[in-house]
Amino acid sequence: MAEQTAQEIENQELLATHIVRAVKVRRTYYLGDEPLHALAGIDFSVRRGEYVSIMGPSGSGKTTLFNMIGGLDKPNEGQVFIDEVNIAALSSYELAWLRCHKIGYIFQTFNLIPVASALDNVMTPMLFAGMTQADAQEKAAGLLDKVGLGDRLFHKPVQMSGGQQQRVAVARALANDPAILLADEPTGNLDIKTGHRIIELLREINETERVTVVTATHDHKMLSVSDRIAWIRDGLVDRMQNRDELEIEEGRASVID
């Protein structure tokens, strides 16, 4: 066996760690008196540097799972670990730090501040992290340039197309160099061509910045860029697939068994 350098060993170790782990997570909503089991004791994990897509039809629980692993909602039962830290045990200060520094969120509805410029939007998390106005402005401009919006720094979301708004959202998600990018239906409100661009952007970030990407989606365009796909159904993982198990044909995806 060839000798491994210390760096290679460390890299392997890093890859072997789970950056996100959900253990027996349950989330139940009550519609009147009727319980709705959005997540029914689901187990799910993501390794550092992976690009994982959570796929499933509407109502399968993928957005609920997304909210759990992103610390946006609390499970009724079970635990969620981010970097092996149980997020239920975190104080609100620690949770806020996590959301500020470790996780970047991207939403279907972009969730930008409509009245503020693209630059202001991207700067916001940097200011929350304590950066100075000048530093934040410079870094934000750089990020917007990176996503191809260098000439629209001062445009407001209302002056932008959906694809451009989502790119601002991606730049904002990267503001504080997070370890994880969480995207909930990032292409949901976009046309096919723009959707492709955003998926390509996410793939690029995953590869070059080594940021772990987890997306919840029902967009099959995401299949070809994912390292792993978790198919969710009725609040549980139906099956897991690695990229090489997929055969993607024009218009549909099938599985090589």
Add this chain to the structure above:
Amino acid sequence: MREQGAERQVQLPMIKAVKIAAKNIKVRWWRSLLVTSGIILALAFLMFILVSETLASNVMRLSKETLDTLSKRGTLGMLQDADRKTQTWWLVGLALLVSFVGILNAMLMSVTERFREIGTMKCLGALDSLVIKLFLIESVFQGCLGTSLGIAVGLALAYFEGVTIYGHETWGMIPPATVVRLVGISFLAGTLLTIAGALYPAWRAAKMQPVDAMRSEV
């Protein structure tokens, strides 16, 4: 190269929160103006009613000549009328209520509109206390500005109305201490109402899970 498990988000210094709040007002210029105008009107109305009623109850401080003129015009009898006096206190009560509800509604609405934004802010790492601080600063600013301008407008209008009825002696009719008291109480009431109207929904939104805040449809 392992990242640390869990660190605490540091509170932002007040000056930074003020800057962010100022930016928030600036980007919402017209909306802020509308809300502040609402506060100005409410306080102007309240002050006007209060001061003109105080003027009317201080009518005996006028000089004999003026009282005679008023008497001849028939105004004096009207001003002294007991029924009229009761009616005006009801009017004052109503003015108070209109102002209260008006301000509370304006602030409640303007913050509730921003629930989704608050949810997003929490996703970006804002502490609950920062969210509340930001809305507190905004509402203190709007409250102080709106209340001050409203009181000034209300006072001015009441005194000008007074001059048309009682002549130039109007300026001395109310003792300064009373004016200060009226202004002080109105200022306090207006500002506190503005802050309360903004803080309650802001506190609620900050305490929500981000998903729930972002799900708001306003």
